[in-house]
Amino acid sequence: MDVIVKVEHLVKRYDEVLAVDDISFEIKRGSLFAFLGPNGAGKSTTINIMTTLLNANSGKVFLNGQEDEVYFRNKIGVVFQGNVLDEFLTVKENLVYRGSLYHNNKESVMKRYDELRDFLHLDEFEHQRFNTLSGGQKRRTEIARALFSDPEILLLDEPTTGLDPETRQIVWKVIDELKKKHGMTIFLTTHYMEEAANADHVVIINKGKIVAQGTPAELKDKYSYDRLKIVPIDKNKLVEMLNEMKRTYEKIADQYVIPVEDPKDSIALINRFKENIKQYEVMMGSMDDVFINVVGGENNV
Ligand code: ADP
Numbered sequence: 084m085d086v087i088v089k090v091e092h093l094v095k096r097y098d099e100v101l102a103v104d105d106i107s108f109e110i111k112r113g114s115l116f117a118f119l120g121p122n123g124a125g126k127s128t129t130i131n132i133m134t135t136l137l138n139a140n141s142g143k144v145f146l147n148g149q150e151d152e153v154y155f156r157n158k159i160g161v162v163f164q165g166n167v168l169d170e171f172l173t174v175k176e177n178l179v180y181r182g183s184l185y186h187n188n189k190e191s192v193m194k195r196y197d198e199l200r201d202f203l204h205l206d207e208f209e210h211q212r213f214n215t216l217s218g219g220q221k222r223r224t225e226i227a228r229a230l231f232s233d234p235e236i237l238l239l240d241e242p243t244t245g246l247d248p249e250t251r252q253i254v255w256k257v258i259d260e261l262k263k264k265h266g267m268t269i270f271l272t273t274h275y276m277e278e279a280a281n282a283d284h285v286v287i288i289n290k291g292k293i294v295a296q297g298t299p300a301e302l303k304d305k306y307s308y309d310r311l312k313i314v315p316i317d318k319n320k321l322v323e324m325l326n327e328m329k330r331t332y333e334k335i336a337d338q339y340v341i342p343v344e345d346p347k348d349s350i351a352l353i354n355r356f357k358e359n360i361k362q363y364e365v366m367m368g369s370m371d372d373v374f375i376n377v378v379g380g381e382n383n384v
């Protein structure tokens with residue numbers, strides 16, 4: 084897979100705040116790239132520089148190897164953190180008006196509008212004013228706006244923050260379809276760990292710096308661990324055996340939580356303790372662990 088976006092040594096300072104502190108990364112064409120970080124990490128600042136809304140103090144962004152801003156604007160679609168459409172226009176009016184900025188004849192505007200209405204299922208509310216829509220309907224309309232110019236890459240800044248679980252799922256379905264059916268490259272920022280777990284590549288940013296990156300599996304491998312949770316019949320006996328084996332554990336209420344290497348290790352322990360087990364559970368490492376281990380608990384949002 085080739086590289087569509089390359090970011091090199093980006094730095095952005097707002098007075099005394101160093102919002103983005105020398106970050107570099109690459110986005111592969113056709114991939115889903117997640118930029119994960121707590122509030123204030125520098126996610127929106129980075130996205131705003133990538134979309135040419137904001138100038139960096141130093142560093143470069145390349146799209147298909149090019150640096151020209153006009154070229155960028157034609158190839159990039161952006162869904163901002165907040166909604167940007169006109170509250171008092173209908174969905175159709177908003178989109179057709181915005182679309183006329185990209186197409187020079189009415190026919191092609193309407194053709195694109197129809198495609199997007201069908202793709203995003205806007206038909207039930209296309210004649211409603213934007214301010215009467217639900218959160219999920221607004222997000223779908225904002226995504227349609229971002230897609231009007233048929234961009235090569237779609238950037239979404241916290242597309243699901245503040246949405247209810249059902250609406251989040253709708254947004255995820257759209258993102259998934261864009262990637263799988265249309266081969267679109269997706270870059271999104273999020274502070275939801277479980278969302279980053281769907282990405283092809285995750286970059287974790289904290290206080291303007293990249294603190295870890297890789298596939299979700301690589302990150303979990305490196306920064307999280309599985310645990311075996313046991314509720315014993317005889318506590319003293321379990322503790323005695325654990326100490327003898329030099330195994331670390333944490334006691335939470337009547338449960339003993341033992342970090343394990345891999346499934347084999349859990350099975351060996353379960354076998355060893357089997358006469359003394361009232362209940363047990365094996366918990367797999369998660370993106371939550373990764374986030375807490377990389378960014379630190381105090382930052383957890
Ligand atoms: P995120 O999107 O990850 O929450 P931002 O990029 O919005 O983070 O912000 C990064 C840092 O820059 C924060 O400390 C924030 O307060 C600061 N910041 C963002 N925008 C401005 C601005 N326009 N003026 C001054 N400081 C800003």
Ligand code: MG
Pocket residue numbers: 126127128164240241
């Ligand atoms: Mg932000």
